[in-house]
Amino acid sequence: MIRFVIRRVLLALPTLLAMLTVVFLLARVVPGDPAQVVLGDQATPEALAALRDRLGLDRPLSAQYIDFLGGVLQGDFGTSLTTGRSVVTEVAAVLPYTIDLTLSALFVGVLFGMPLGILAAVRRNAWPDYATRVLSLVGLSFPAFVSGILMLLAFAIQLQWFPVIGAAALDDPAGRIHALVLPALNLGLIMTAYVTRVTRSSMLGVLNADFMRTARAKGVSRRALVWRHALPNALIPVVTVVGLYLGTLIGNSVLTEIVFSRPGLGKLILNAISMRDYTLLQGIMVIFAACVIVANTLTDLVYGLIDPRVKY
């Protein structure tokens, strides 16, 4: 088990390196002069030269690359061009909000999606199946910002159950959870729809498997068939897909963060783009990609736990 974890983490290292390289190159292949892009058309030649110097743009690409990797290794992603604070500080200030949102959306998705998916599969082609299929279709096709705005109108403005600004200070746990409810439900709605679908189809496949008939031939009751025999097998693909989706979920949190005026990576990216803060953008990209890699590695670990065919 420990060896499996170590091997899986080691396997993630080349991916990380490749990702760092891509991020580095992306920032360098911007057509024209990056300093010009950052400062805009009105910039004076002196300002441009100063910025080039500060970013090390005059030095050869290989030297810049080594600097960049060395910095990343020491946890140094440079300083934000607009705020002057280190990129790490900027990201660390908002990352907990995004993690809160992502994990709670995931939780909501699994909490509602799995039972609905199981129900739909077990009652295939009966009304519970049709109902969940329609609901998940709505969940997947409804734009997150529309549902977010509707939720805000109903629960924050009309009923005033929740704050309109979807965040509270990090050292106020109760307020933090209270402010999280609407955004988490909004993002979790999509996740629920998604998990429902995956669970349903995975479960349907398993219910028709040969070994289910063997179990019935032993006299296993309906209930035990579903819970003891079908579910553990059906969970294997669900975990994979949910894990893969976790990465995308971090990206999807952007819209929700904006609608609910929550701080988070989403808003930070938006600011970085509009201010052309390219060191900040580069740092956020690295952290985003690292999150996705961590999520995938965790998925593989969980996968190994529930599927005996995966060797440690």
Added chain:
Amino acid sequence: MTQVPPSPSHGPVLAIRGLRTEFRSGRNWYPAVRGLDLTLNRNETLAVVGESGSGKSVTALSILRLLPEGGARIAAGNIELDGKDLLTLSERDMDRVRGDRIGMVFQEPMTALNPTMRIGDQVEEALRIHRGLDRAAARREALALLEEVKLPSAAQRMHEYPHQFSGGMRQRVVIAMALACRPQVLLADEPTTALDVTIQAQVLSLLDELKRTYGMSMMIITHNLGVVALIADRVAVMYAGQVVEEAPVRSLFAMPRHPYTEALLRATPRVDEDAGTLAPIPGQVPSIRAMPPGCAYAPRCPLRRPPCETEVPPLQADGDRLLRCWVRNNERIAA
């Protein structure tokens, strides 16, 4: 709860009468088993043979009521276990029959076991359900069963998962599962087809041995006549969802009467003949959606006469056997 009465010592343990099992295609139902009569006596091994698609598996699944839901139905007939019709039981009472009084071994050992459950747990399950054993007792019993089916180092291997087992070993596990509660009847649907030849013989002799020690009745489905000759007492030849000939194994091999049985025997390799004399049966089993109006075998039959193609021949007694053939039955009457 419906209690099935204790077995009387005489009469068949399992009697199928007029069984008709249909599958749905679009809005119509088509019979895969058409008025099947079959009995299994105590301590007997009955072989059911016939080409692919003749309805052997559907018959076995009908007995345990394991047909796919929605697309299949038993439209007529009854299936009596010790005189009690299984078709009238509630699903809950049927669960008490499955795995306890009737065990089943399936054709595909590679997919018949649950990949996420340990072998031991899968064997224990029936014991815990039907015998109400606790964990420790069920574990001991499961270990004894796995040793009985000659699983090497069973004590360790019962903690492993199916993917760690070969096909032959998995089939032994499936057999242990089916026998866990000492069923009166064992249904074995091509238990050796998926295994390689040397393993086939081992698994067959194991089944035969266990059947004798437990005093079970066994219905073994196969299209391998070598298997039949080896372990069966009686043979039922099925064609297009019906029994066309049924006889004690010796008489059947010595003198097949139905032209289909003859063709089947000619198409089977035997140890004492070389492969050159093999004659595959021309044509194929009719689809359940296109049954000929008369004798289902008539389109392929060399003895075909006018009535064969219009009227279904009845299953008639003929000495020690049952036979469904216009031509052969008339020969006998004429003689």
